Amino acid sequence: xxxxxxxxxxxxxxxxxxxxxxxxxxxxxxxxxxxxxxxxxxxxxxxxxxxxxxxxxxxxxxxxxxx
Amino acid sequence: xxxxxxxxxxxxxxxxxxxxxxxxxxxxxxxxxxxxxxxxxxxxxxxxxxxxxxxxxxxxxxxxxxxxxxxxxxxxxxxxxxxxxxxxxxxxxxxxxxxxxxxxxxxxxxxxxxxxxxxxxxxxxxxxxxxxxxxxxxxxxxxxxxxxxxxxxxxxxxxxxxxxxxxxxxxxxxxxxxxxxxxxxxxxxxxxxxxxxxxxxxxxxxxxxxxxxxxxxxxxxxxxxxxxxxxxxxxxxxxxxxxxxxxxxxxxxxxxxxxxxxxxxxxxxxxxxxxxxxxxxxxxxxxxxxxxxxxxxxxxxxxxxxxxxxxxxxxxxxxxxxxxxxxxxxxxxxxxxxxxxxxxxxxxxxxxxxxxxxxxxxxxxx
Numbered sequence: 001x002x003x004x005x006x007x008x009x010x011x012x013x014x015x016x017x018x019x020x021x022x023x024x025x026x027x028x029x030x031x032x033x034x035x036x037x038x039x040x041x042x043x044x045x046x047x048x049x050x051x052x053x054x055x056x057x058x059x060x061x062x063x064x065x066x067x
Numbered sequence: 068x069x070x071x072x073x074x075x076x077x078x079x080x081x082x083x084x085x086x087x088x089x090x091x092x093x094x095x096x097x098x099x100x101x102x103x104x105x106x107x108x109x110x111x112x113x114x115x116x117x118x119x120x121x122x123x124x125x126x127x128x129x130x131x132x133x134x135x136x137x138x139x140x141x142x143x144x145x146x147x148x149x150x151x152x153x154x155x156x157x158x159x160x161x162x163x164x165x166x167x168x169x170x171x172x173x174x175x176x177x178x179x180x181x182x183x184x185x186x187x188x189x190x191x192x193x194x195x196x197x198x199x200x201x202x203x204x205x206x207x208x209x210x211x212x213x214x215x216x217x218x219x220x221x222x223x224x225x226x227x228x229x230x231x232x233x234x235x236x237x238x239x240x241x242x243x244x245x246x247x248x249x250x251x252x253x254x255x256x257x258x259x260x261x262x263x264x265x266x267x268x269x270x271x272x273x274x275x276x277x278x279x280x281x282x283x284x285x286x287x288x289x290x291x292x293x294x295x296x297x298x299x300x301x302x303x304x305x306x307x308x309x310x311x312x313x314x315x316x317x318x319x320x321x322x323x324x325x326x327x328x329x330x331x332x333x334x335x336x337x338x339x340x341x342x343x344x345x346x347x348x349x350x351x352x353x354x355x356x357x358x359x360x361x362x363x364x365x366x367x368x369x370x371x372x373x374x375x376x377x378x379x380x381x382x383x384x385x386x387x388x389x390x391x392x393x394x395x396x397x398x399x400x401x402x403x404x405x406x407x408x409x410x411x412x413x414x415x416x417x418x419x420x421x422x423x424x425x426x427x428x429x430x431x432x433x
Binding site for chain 2 (some may be wrong): 005006007008009010011013014017033034035036039040043044047059
């Protein structure tokens with residue numbers, strides 16, 4: 001799981017981009033704690049052909065990206 | 068979700084452009100409906116951190132933008148106390164972003180507003196801004212990060228909004244403690260309530276839409292994501308049309324543009340510094356105000372760094388001087404030796420910060 005909590009824009013998307021480019025995984029989980037990062041990662045992932053589901057856990061959001 | 072956010076960004080661009088035109092019509096300086104750098108500089112002057120007599124006014128727009136963001140963030144559950152991501156480094160970056168912006172004479176937001184006013188010098192600034200963003204992206208791709216922020220006490224989140232409320236109360240109750248310019252750009256302003264109301268609205272929508280001048284170009288280059296850039300484009304078109312409708316547009320030119328100079332190398336280099344520094348910070352000066360409003364102590368420190376940078380810019384004479392026409396004598400304005408040296412020092416400092424903060428490929432995997 002990628003832990004992108006506390007990272008400012010655009011680092012969470014950069015982390016996901018690196019993971020996607022380094023092996024195009026079928027499933028990827030990302031942990032985030034800022035709503036704008038959730039939006040940015042979701043938009044990027046959808047543009048890369050992933051479906052995205054979000055799961056709230058207190059202050060954190062876990063995004064699951066699936067091809 | 069994507070469509071909804073696009074719509075919000077477009078509306079934010081439209082409203083910000085319309086508010087900029089409105090505020091100028093009500094008295095703000097030409098092509099300066101909004102300018103985060105100029106307005107923070109005016110506030111620095113109003114509280115006597117510098118004593119340049121023409122740029123001192125407690126701009127209610129800054130108060131409104133921060134508090135508009137706070138209100139929206141609280142209302143939508145996004146107000147979070149976070150800090151701890153290299154605050155001293157952010158302070159220094161904020162200072163140099165301000166120094167670069169005051170060499171150019173505007174933040175990225177005013178750059179777009181100037182472009183919409185027909186100021187060709189601002190297009191040179193845009194080229195520099197884009198170049199600075201590319202330099203910043205170069206380091207982001209190599210692992211640059213100011214590291215994580217963490218949950219902190221609510222008082223940290225309340226610091227900058229609290230300062231803004233205090234300034235507003237003082238402005239209304241005892242305005243005589245502030246210095247207000249009697250001539251020059253600082254003397255030109257819309258009525259307090261109009262400035263405040265317009266900025267509250269823009270602060271609120273900018274919080275929700277995440278509008279960011281640097282983010283627009285950065286995301287377009289890095290991720291082929293044109294979401295934020297679309298707001299940038301709508302802002303430009305709105306300001307351009309607004310100026311045309313009000314009869315204030317007289318074509319595109321570099322000659323005698325309001326509060327601007329035609330020293331193109333320094334228009335370019337000033338904005339390289341702004342673009343590069345803003346990418347390292349994760350957002351343009353407007354975005355820093357908005358993030359500070361929603362509880363980021365790191366952005367609050369950045370804003371304080373920008374205020375100190377503005378004071379230094381005027382105390383040490385690094386700010387650009389505007390073109391003028393006095394008694395038929397035209398001066399193209401420009402940047403003095405201090406300003407040029409400050410920009411070059413800024414590049415050196417940004418380079419050091421960029422290199423030192425490259426995180427070696429430590430896996431961020433749990």
